[in-house]
Amino acid sequence: MRRTAEVVIIGGGVTGASIAFHLAGRGVRDILVLERRFLASGGTGRSVGVIRQLYPTPETTGMVVRSLVVFQRFADAVGGEAGYVGCGVLIGVSAGMRPQLERAVALQRSLGIRAEVLEPEEATRIEPRIDPDALGAVLYEPESGYGDPTAVTMGYAEAARRHGVTIEQGVEVTAIDRAGDRVTGIETASGDRVAARVVVNAAGLWSPAVARLAGVELPIVVGRHPVFVVERDPGFGPAHIVYLDLAGGSYVRPETGGLTLTGSLTDDETRHPMDPELLGGDVSLEEAIPVLERTRRAVPRLIEARYRRGWAGAFDITPDWMPILDESPLRGFYIAAGMSGHGFKLSPAVGEMMAAILTGAEPAVSREPFRLDRFAAPAPAGTFVASYLGS
Numbered sequence: 001m002r003r004t005a006e007v008v009i010i011g012g013g014v015t016g017a018s019i020a021f022h023l024a025g026r027g028v029r030d031i032l033v034l035e036r037r038f039l040a041s042g043g044t045g046r047s048v049g050v051i052r053q054l055y056p057t058p059e060t061t062g063m064v065v066r067s068l069v070v071f072q073r074f075a076d077a078v079g080g081e082a083g084y085v086g087c088g089v090l091i092g093v094s095a096g097m098r099p100q101l102e103r104a105v106a107l108q109r110s111l112g113i114r115a116e117v118l119e120p121e122e123a124t125r126i127e128p129r130i131d132p133d134a135l136g137a138v139l140y141e142p143e144s145g146y147g148d149p150t151a152v153t154m155g156y157a158e159a160a161r162r163h164g165v166t167i168e169q170g171v172e173v174t175a176i177d178r179a180g181d182r183v184t185g186i187e188t189a190s191g192d193r194v195a196a197r198v199v200v201n202a203a204g205l206w207s208p209a210v211a212r213l214a215g216v217e218l219p220i221v222v223g224r225h226p227v228f229v230v231e232r233d234p235g236f237g238p239a240h241i242v243y244l245d246l247a248g249g250s251y252v253r254p255e256t257g258g259l260t261l262t263g264s265l266t267d268d269e270t271r272h273p274m275d276p277e278l279l280g281g282d283v284s285l286e287e288a289i290p291v292l293e294r295t296r297r298a299v300p301r302l303i304e305a306r307y308r309r310g311w312a313g314a315f316d317i318t319p320d321w322m323p324i325l326d327e328s329p330l331r332g333f334y335i336a337a338g339m340s341g342h343g344f345k346l347s348p349a350v351g352e353m354m355a356a357i358l359t360g361a362e363p364a365v366s367r368e369p370f371r372l373d374r375f376a377a378p379a380p381a382g383t384f385v386a387s388y389l390g391s
């Protein structure tokens with residue numbers, strides 16, 4: 001069957017859903033989202049959902065500021081629930097990292113973010129269960145927290161549908177058609193063809209494979225980032241705050257049912273490339289133990305917590321750990337991928353920026369740092385930790 005669409009978006013994760021919503025909001029009609037499995041079945045559904053605001057560049061800070069206000073009033077701004085819990089976020093750094101933290105915070109505050117640098121002991125007033133001893137400073141972001149990436153995806157998808165967007169699940173794009181240097185449409189696994197002058201690659205962990213269908217190479221590595229779940233002991237007390245221990249290399253984020261999600265902050269994802277088809281698979285206790293040891297050093301009171309399970313997550317990582325939001329060398333074929341572990345908290349602003357780019361409007365935040373051709377010269381290197389503090 002041959003059909004036409006104005007815009008085809010490949011991928012029904014939080015990125016694709018947000019782009020569809022924002023694009024429809026700009027008056028674009030005949031938008032088709034194709035998702036090979038089901039909405040949020042990719043990295044989005046495996047995410048930890050932390051929303052912190054510490055970024056070292058004005059553009060990424062601007063993106064997260066614009067996103068946070070959407071999470072805070074998601075029901076009004078979009079519809080549905082974002083599951084946003086503004087419990088606050090603490091970010092612990094070593095003494096050596098403190099100057100970078102001070103610089104990044106000065107920038108944040110100049111852009112209107114509420115954040116303060118605390119002495120380690122002071123931070124225990126906010127969360128008495130963290131261990132301040134190995135820290136040089138702690139950043140406190142009282143308005144940050146975490147949200148529910150699946151719920152946000154559903155909210156955007158439902159709102160997009162209300163604006164006339166068609167979302168088809170269980171439809172895999174298997175070919176991208178071109179005429180010369182222009183995209184002309186896509187083909188699906190069942191042999192359907194959709195003619196379109198604009199195709200957006202929002203395929204997350206599969207974005208390099210989808211780009212290759214169009215003959216485009218993306219500088220993206222899919223790197224493993226496992227998540228571990230522990231059950232706090234009954235005497236732990238009220239849920240803890242979100243705590244990112246950049247000095248010790250772990251994080252904790254509370255979950256309902258007395259659970260805590262935890263993982264590594266040691267920048268080792270790119271050393272562990274992962275086949276995205278393994279997403280969500282079990283992890284071994286052997287893999288969990290060193291991470292749980294770091295978590296327990298960060299929050300000693302978790303020593304009594306019981307390990308429950310874990311899952312294999314992964315990030316789509318660019319060399320500078322920042323997204324690609326741009327047209328590719330194939331005209332009409334756009335990339336919104338390489339989220340590098342930030343794709344949930346930035347998703348409202350990513351959708352907003354992509355909708356502006358696709359309609360030829362000026363984005364609210366400069367798009368320069370997100371251009372694909374920044375990797376044309378020898379790639380600027382980055383790390384996840386540098387995405388907090390700068391290098």
Ligand SMILES: Cc1cc2nc3c(=O)[nH]c(=O)nc-3n(C[C@H](O)[C@H](O)[C@H](O)COP(=O)(O)OP(=O)(O)OC[C@H]3O[C@@H](n4cnc5c(N)ncnc54)[C@H](O)[C@@H]3O)c2cc1C
Pocket residue numbers: 010011012013014015016034035036037038039040041042043044045046047048049050051149171172173174202203204205206207210225226227312313314315336337339340341342343344345346
């Ligand atoms: C373990 C983990 C923890 C994280 N923690 C955080 C965090 O604390 N804070 C934060 O901001 N971000 C976090 N992230 C990152 C964030 O969740 C992701 O960047 C974001 O959800 C990616 O969304 P996406 O829509 O770009 O990609 P995905 O969610 O991967 O969506 C891509 C979709 O494309 C579909 N697809 C692929 N190929 C095709 C095809 N050929 N045809 C049709 N459909 C296709 C897939 O099925 C998938 O549903 C985390 C991620 C993980 C995995």
